[in-house]
Amino acid sequence: MAGGKLSARQKMINLMYLVFIAMMAMNMSKEVLSAFGLMDAKFADANEMATVTNENLLGGLKSKAEEKPNEFAVAANKAQQISKVSENFFKYLEKVKREGIIEKGKYEIDPKTGMYPFEAMDKTDILDELWFTGDRLTKEGDISGEAFMAAVKKYKQDIKDIIGEDVKYIPAIENLESRFNVTDVTNNEGKSIPWLDYHFKGFPAIASYTKLTAMQNDVKATETNMYNVFLGNTLDEAVSLKNYEAIVIADKSAFFAGEKFQGKVVLGKYANVTPTKLVVGGKEVNLTNAIDENGAARLDFTVGNVGEHEIKGQFTFLEDGKELPIEINGNYVVVPRPNSATISADKMNVVYRGVVNPMTISFAGVPDNKVNASAPGLRKVGDGKYEMQPGAGSEVTISVNATLDDGSVVPDRKTYRIKDIPKPTGSLIGKSGVMKLPRRNVEIGSIDAQLEDFDFDLPIQVTSFSVKVPGQPTVNVVGTKLDAAAKAALGRARRGDAVQILNIQAKIVGNNTYRLKEVAPIIVELTD
Incomplete structure (x- = not known):
């Protein structure tokens, strides 16, 4: 959302908040609020793991400083200073979460789940009252709007002061600026909005709570990055979630209107690892043009008939000198290609008594062998082709049942007027x-x-x-x-x-x- 080059993780967070904005335009479901809470829990778990990792890295720096003071003494000293200011800012963010959201919202941990009641944390006025007054930020208190912005800016400046002007730390400073970029944001309408307003004003409590936990993760990731730079490692934020993306995996690649979407959302990342072999549908794929720069394999084949189909195959990678096979399992749904418009004159839905009335009956997206049509005088003569010879009466109703891939049956019906052959x-x-x-x-x-x-x-x-x-x-x-x-x-x-x-x-x-x-x-x- 902010200007400049964004990391993959920041894009994920920004996307999450775009979803938050969209949700505010409708009655937010309990499931969505709960999902935000679960995302917060994932960030919290990541922060705990990062704490352990950072303690080990910091301990490693201290040991190296004792072994090789000329090389690591200054770096170890800087690392301890970074640890201190990061811990102070992490605790400040925790204080904002506790005093600014939990206590003001009077939320209590559910003894059954050990978590806060995510589904009930839908209030949007808690941080609004704490941080905003009209078009300005609040000033009173150490967690007011102005105090919060000052704390973020101070943390960035403290890190910069500790790092100093050494050019080899420029990439680390760029990462820091990207994580804690608090410049104004230009929205879709081209209007410039203050960073705090854009990210927090009008959001549900659980959304703001999760955003603050994500900022704590940024703090941990900053520590990890700095320690690795001091150690001379090339690893960048190894324990951070910024390298991950929220990936939607649908149970199938096509759904009918009104059908329930079924799938899952996972955190994952693309592995830029070239396979040694790729087989799809029993045929080996030429890897020369099939693998892109992210290590993803592009599939290119002619789909089957209307209905649901499976995609089966196998990736083969080389690991520790041995072939490592990874199975490919997926599916897709083929629906008929539209080649004509459906135009109906409602008053002209007529069949004639005394003649054979040819009819075409189909159900969009359903193969013919799963479509059943019935009516007095109706008989099937081919794929989707029927003949109607109406009997007595003034109307006849054709009933159609389509069996979908999940076994459910979708009914439909249409009534036709029966007319006699006109006067010769x-x-x-x-x-x-x-x-x-x-x-x-x-x-x-x-x-x-x-x-x-x-x-x-x-x-x-x-x-x-x-x-x-x-x-x-x-x-x-x-x-x-x-x-x-x-x-x-x-x-x-x-x-x-x-x-x-x-x-x-x-x-x-x-x-x-x-x-x-x-x-x-x-x-x-x-x-x-």
């Missing part, structure tokens, strides 16, 4: 409705029936019809063409007469059970 229209020589034709065309023409503007190509056959000539009795005809009686009646018609072809009866070829609606009649005005 009679036609003569390809024309329908009212038309003008010569008498001869009527005599030899075939009477047909058509479904105009219908999405299904249904073969319809006319079985009978009637011919009505003005002034003549109606003649009933079986078939599709005028018979002798109909032609005789037509022969007595006069030019301009309107001859009606009505009562047209038709059926769907191959379907004798469905009864079509009455066919619209034809009216022909004779032109001769």
Whole structure:
């Protein structure tokens, strides 16, 4: 968050506080508060281990000073001074935690867990009242806002004064500046905010408590770094958590909307160690381009079909002259690649009675063999392909059940209106409705029936019809063409007469059970 080059550990801490800020915008769950408490416990454990390590390093310096005073006497003296000022500042931070947070918040250790009640430490006004008054820092008391900032700055200056101007200590001073950088912070909106406000104002008590414990860890890490510099070691903050990152490991690499996220968060670091062999899925991977500068192996392979898949393999490293195999176990989930938009006209969800309605039914991210669709008149004909032949009624509901990888079943359903095949229209020589034709065309023409503007190509056959000539009795005809009686009646018609072809009866070829609606009649005005 602060300016300058940040260490990996500081980035982790800053990221943690970004999470804190986001959490303030919502009701913070007990689990999140508890997680902060557990992070504090990890820092506290690290501080205890660092204390032991630092005591050993300091003891080693004293021993070397006795053995080789010309080389180590000055360094041992500086180390003891650093130990003293670090201990004083560490205790001061502990006092702020105890008096400024624990006592003011009236928090007590739970005798069952031996820890403070992290889930109850959600107050945001404890340090706010102690350190801030309006736009200024409080002045009264040795743990006021101004006193705290002065203590941080004093610790840095004390260390610098002890180290002196020797150029070989410049890297150590840079690390010190990075750890305790209290300059103003520029937020995402470009506004400059005082360091104390940015890191502590408005945060829950447990968040501030954890931040102070992290600062104590910085103190221990500073000691460790300085002692190693004095000893001539190249190790930098070996016991500090700054080299670690919070790594999220999901149980699988894809989840469905609404599904519970399952995984874990661990502290870890990347090992820049080149393996001697890498096998994934039974195939050896070429290490030349697969390993990056952090020692991470990049995987590049074509994924399988829709569903959950495993990644299995093995890293092989060389340790103490022997091969050390490390198993690789992971998984990933393949969901269908989107290649079209889902567009639905809600009023057009219709299936027709008397025809086979083709349908495609699938469930995003679920393979076809784990999708089950059912409805009256529905049958499966292929992968995701179905045919619907609705029966009686005005609606039909299709129910779909999808079985996810964890065995849970997700249901869905959709209702369609059932409509009859629309009323056919009679036609003569390809024309329908009212038309003008010569008498001869009527005599030899075939009477047909058509479904105009219908999405299904249904073969319809006319079985009978009637011919009505003005002034003549109606003649009933079986078939599709005028018979002798109909032609005789037509022969007595006069030019301009309107001859009606009505009562047209038709059926769907191959379907004798469905009864079509009455066919619209034809009216022909004779032109001769």
